[in-house]
Amino acid sequence: MNMRKLTQDQKDCWAIDGYLHLPGIFDADEVAALAGDIDALRARPGWEPMSGMLPRGHYGWVERNPDLDPEAFMDRRDVLPYGQRFIDLIDRPEVFDLVVDIMGPDILFSMSQAIVRPSTRDFPGYTHTDGGEALRRIRVTETSRPLAMKALYLLSDVTDDDAGAFTVYPGSHFRPFPADRDPPLGPHSPGCVQLKGKAGDCFLFPHALWHGPAPNHSGKARKTLLYNYCQLFLRAYDFGATPTQYFDRCTPRQRRLLGDLGHDWRPGDFFYVPPDQEAVIYGRA
Ligand SMILES: O=C(O)CCC(=O)C(=O)O
Incomplete structure (x- = not known):
């Protein structure tokens, strides 16, 4: 299967700024369908942040979101x-092909997330890296593949400042970052850029890039979907074990990305890749 590759301009953007803006991945119908899917999650059980009850960044099981x-x-x-x-968004070709071009074929799907940022004066935004305390202290070089990266899909237009934009510090994945300032650096500090985009656009960025949400004073909520990928020798953050319960709804490539290596687990798995890894990921299997 012929997979898309980064253009030279995209390679330069990725190498210098550390992110890519991919406009128009979803059309208006698909945006509406996915936004509707997200709205429907509120009434269903699932994992949501448990502020104050668990270590920061951990999630607890809830029967529904407290606000419908x-x-x-x-x-x-x-x-x-x-x-x-x-499920099908795991390897959406217009985006996944570029993820493979950036990361190589030996990858896992590590996490999915739906975030709604309401319009409010109470949330100032924040800046962080992904991958927690450990990955924050690891910086790969310009010529290295990333350890982990994320696709952020906008399901709302973000055309103004302080409308819940995704913000980045361009190039910060390659530099020491003053992470210990008090108050911490945030979406209004020098060097931070609020990325504007339309519903249906996607942003790609490595976990090592300093980023985060801007405040949202726009009068309407900003909705996003986030899909993460990591090198195969790392681990997924959403599952304690390979999530076999929905494998019957996945293609062979999606199953491989979710950790199905084609046999029961044995030591050496995920460290050395299965012989058909490239065929599966490049869609030839
Ligand atoms: O935009 C958001 O609401 C959060 C995005 C973000 O910071 C992340 O995905 O880590």
Whole structure:
């Protein structure tokens, strides 16, 4: 299968700024369908942040989001079980092909997430890297493949400042970053850029890039889907074990990305790749 490759301009953007803006991945119908899918998650059980009850960044099981208003805050992890559209987004060709071009074929799908950022004066935004405390202290070089990266899909237009934009510090994945300032650097600090985009656009960025949400004073909620990928020797963050329960709804490539190596687990797995890895990921299997 012929997979898409980064253009030279995209390679330069990735190498220098550390992110890519891919406009128009979804058309208006698909945006509406996915936004509807996200709205429907609120009433269903799942993983959501448990502020104050668990270490920061951990999630707890809830029977439903406390607020059923589709414009209210929501941060739902592991959206794959909720529907085929969420599963099929794992290897959406217009985006996944570029992920493979950037990361190589020996990768896992590590995490999915649906976030709604309401319009509010109470949330100032924040800046962080992904992958927690450990990955924050690892910087790969310009010529290295990333350890992990993310696709952020916008399901709302973000055309103004402080409308819940995804913000980045371009190039920060290659530089020491003053992460210990008090107050911490955030979406209004020098060097931070609020990325504008339309519903249906996607942003790609490595976990090592300093980034985060801007405040949202726009009067409407900003909805996003986030899909993460990591090198095969790392691990997925959404599952304690390979999520076989929805394998019957996955293609062979999707199953491989979810950790199905084609045999029961044995030591050496994920460290050395299965012989058919490239054929499966490049879609020839
Ligand atoms: O835009 C958001 O709401 C969060 C995005 C982000 O910071 C992340 O995916 O780590």
